[in-house]
Amino acid sequence: MQPTRILQSLRYRRLRLTTKDVNKGFYKGTRTGNMGRHTKHGGFVVEWDKVRTYVCPSLEGFKLTPFVARTMPRTFGQYENMMGPKDPAIYLARWKAENGLD
Amino acid sequence: MATSAAMRPSMGALGRISWCYSTPSLTQTASLSTTAALLKRHKYPEARDNKDHNKKRGESAIRRTGTRWRLSMSDEPLPRPVPRSRLPAIETDPDHGLWDFFANRTSVAHAPEEEAKHGRSWSVEELRGKSWDDLHRLWWVCVKERNRISTSNWERKKSELGFGEAEAFVRDREVRATMRAIKHTLTERFYTWEDAVKTAENDPEINLSGDGPPFTPSDYLEDAEVAAEGDQQIAEAAEETAEKAEPATIPSSKPQAEAPRL
Numbered sequence: 001m002q003p004t005r006i007l008q009s010l011r012y013r014r015l016r017l018t019t020k021d022v023n024k025g026f027y028k029g030t031r032t033g034n035m036g037r038h039t040k041h042g043g044f045v046v047e048w049d050k051v052r053t054y055v056c057p058s059l060e061g062f063k064l065t066p067f068v069a070r071t072m073p074r075t076f077g078q079y080e081n082m083m084g085p086k087d088p089a090i091y092l093a094r095w096k097a098e099n100g101l102d
Numbered sequence: 103m104a105t106s107a108a109m110r111p112s113m114g115a116l117g118r119i120s121w122c123y124s125t126p127s128l129t130q131t132a133s134l135s136t137t138a139a140l141l142k143r144h145k146y147p148e149a150r151d152n153k154d155h156n157k158k159r160g161e162s163a164i165r166r167t168g169t170r171w172r173l174s175m176s177d178e179p180l181p182r183p184v185p186r187s188r189l190p191a192i193e194t195d196p197d198h199g200l201w202d203f204f205a206n207r208t209s210v211a212h213a214p215e216e217e218a219k220h221g222r223s224w225s226v227e228e229l230r231g232k233s234w235d236d237l238h239r240l241w242w243v244c245v246k247e248r249n250r251i252s253t254s255n256w257e258r259k260k261s262e263l264g265f266g267e268a269e270a271f272v273r274d275r276e277v278r279a280t281m282r283a284i285k286h287t288l289t290e291r292f293y294t295w296e297d298a299v300k301t302a303e304n305d306p307e308i309n310l311s312g313d314g315p316p317f318t319p320s321d322y323l324e325d326a327e328v329a330a331e332g333d334q335q336i337a338e339a340a341e342e343t344a345e346k347a348e349p350a351t352i353p354s355s356k357p358q359a360e361a362p363r364l
Contacts, residue, residue, distance in 0.1 A: 067221035088297035
């Protein structure tokens, strides 16, 4: 499978990269991460400290939902400079005003 | 083997008798039983084994013959079918976590009208004021909502319940937008914190060495005239300020994460 000639001359590629397109040693993976190791006999040993464990926090008394009422218009922040909410000066000023301890 | 072992004492007794009474013809017929072997047929080499190898010969399910040998459970009475109404109710845990995969305890999926009743997603600006814990828990609320939508999608397809796919898609899209906003907020907050640490290195009021109070306000001491009371008072005042602040504000959670890194 190849792009058409005009796209080839433009060096334009909109085909997914596969292991056949590159040299040896390319591992595409399945975006799932490594959960163990391979043995020399061809087996696989699951290492449980590598296996992901997701801990859900206690949701008791938590009242927020994934949705906000449509009667409430979207909120937009008012910022003084172009840095906006990413301004470290604002961050420090707020830290000093509200905590300043740790 | 068992029979020969059992016969052995009697044969020995016969031998003793024959030895005592010395009658050669009698002893020979009694002690050696070679006649049975002589009567066997097909003893020539390559003879066909005449045994019936089919252990199930004669067994028939149609004629209900049963097996040719007794089974260990032959005397067990067979259970009789009980109508479902007389069976005891299946007990389930009312607080089981898997219930969260469903909208309620009675139905597997919402009707499309119910599914469409939802608000808009959270905007990033609305989430900027939330604490780490609130965002963490909101993320898991979103995960559970997506699980519920996915379960109802699966049930709708399996049970052929009909419409509702479009409503479920829109609802799921709003939840995903909220999750994206949570990630946006946390990433932005982390980068801002990194920049703030760099800025704090040049701030004379902030002490990043770890010894002494991290923040010594220069103006505050003179204005409030509490300079003589010492640093302990400052710390207590700062703690009170932190408690008064909303729990869902940035500094109540974020500087705690900041502490080990400073």
